[in-house]
Amino acid sequence: MSGKTKKIIRIAVTAAVVAIDIYLLYALIGTMAVWLSQPRFILPDGGVTSSLGFLIIFIIYAALAAAVVAAQIAAWVLYGRYKRRG
Amino acid sequence: MALLTPGCAGGGAKNKTLAEPAGAAAAVLRVYAYDGDSERVFLLPNLGHAFVSLSNTGDAAVELPGLRLLPGEEITIGTWGQRAHWGIWYNVEARYMSIGHYKGVISLAKPVTADGIAAMADYMRGNDRWTFGENCSKFAMSLWNSAAGRDALAVDGVVTPNKLKRQIENYSAAETDRAVEPALPTGFLDEDGNFIQAVLQEEAE
Numbered sequence: 001m002s003g004k005t006k007k008i009i010r011i012a013v014t015a016a017v018v019a020i021d022i023y024l025l026y027a028l029i030g031t032m033a034v035w036l037s038q039p040r041f042i043l044p045d046g047g048v049t050s051s052l053g054f055l056i057i058f059i060i061y062a063a064l065a066a067a068v069v070a071a072q073i074a075a076w077v078l079y080g081r082y083k084r085r086g
Numbered sequence: 087m088a089l090l091t092p093g094c095a096g097g098g099a100k101n102k103t104l105a106e107p108a109g110a111a112a113a114v115l116r117v118y119a120y121d122g123d124s125e126r127v128f129l130l131p132n133l134g135h136a137f138v139s140l141s142n143t144g145d146a147a148v149e150l151p152g153l154r155l156l157p158g159e160e161i162t163i164g165t166w167g168q169r170a171h172w173g174i175w176y177n178v179e180a181r182y183m184s185i186g187h188y189k190g191v192i193s194l195a196k197p198v199t200a201d202g203i204a205a206m207a208d209y210m211r212g213n214d215r216w217t218f219g220e221n222c223s224k225f226a227m228s229l230w231n232s233a234a235g236r237d238a239l240a241v242d243g244v245v246t247p248n249k250l251k252r253q254i255e256n257y258s259a260a261e262t263d264r265a266v267e268p269a270l271p272t273g274f275l276d277e278d279g280n281f282i283q284a285v286l287q288e289e290a291e
Contacts, residue, residue: 023129026129027129027130030127030129031130034127034130034132039181039182039187039286039287039288040286040287041168041170041178041272041284041286041287042284042285042287042290043170043282043284044282044283047170048287049168049169049170049171049284050168050169051166051167051168052167052168052169053133053167056167057130057131
């Protein structure tokens with residue numbers, strides 16, 4: 001594989017990783033904002049309740065983001081070791 | 087029972103018609119499906135919501151679990167995952183619609199008999215819960231089916247508002263943006279069957 005091809009692959013992988021990270025960050029902020037904007041109801045004891053649907057979606061995105069970031073860190077560490085070995 | 091011209095279920099054509107009720111109608115049952123499109127934030131999921139409403143069009147009160155619906159009154163019934171109660175809520179959707187939510191909601195109405203209402207009440211008593219599988223759409227479809235007789239709706243797999251919407255759209259009587267006036271209180275039944283009223287924050291301020 002030529003140096004130019006390697007460079008193109010590296011740029012493409014980096015762009016994909018950054019795009020995924022940006023989307024996950026957007027999704028986390030967006031779902032939290034949507035959840036916070038849901039209509040709220042006041043209960044007789046003074047408590048407040050609202051639909052938890054978007055909070056559940058937020059938690060799913062948070063778990064996904066944690067898994068993706070962990071995978072990216074693992075890949076970065078493994079790639080570093082691979083490069084040091086030459 | 088007279089049966090109006092049955093239509094074809096396929097192709098999304100609006101050609102299905104409803105069967106007439108088997109006896110004297112005591113109320114009008116309506117099933118709603120909202121696909122979430124009008125409130126979807128760019129690139130984020132919004133699965134929508136499904137629920138039913140019951141309008142007392144008869145001369146006698148209609149009994150639902152924990153609630154008496156007087157002649158002329160109408161209420162929405164849906165299941166929610168809310169911090170205060172994971173299950174059946176009365177009139178949440180009517181209040182949501184009163185503050186501009188659910189634009190584009192599609193619905194289908196059918197007169198129901200006293201026996202149909204009793205079957206609905208039975209179903210509600212045994213299904214006061216919300217889970218991913220036993221979600222709002224499954225509840226709305228099953229509650230409709232408990233009283234709808236030959237007009238029962240059917241969906242494959244996990245029931246979602248979008249799948250339910252596609253079924254409703256097959257009927258020529260389907261309506262868009264039919265709202266329910268939030269005249270009655272919003273609330274749910276606690277473990278002892280007492281109605282716990284919840285007031286919309288906008289209305290309380």
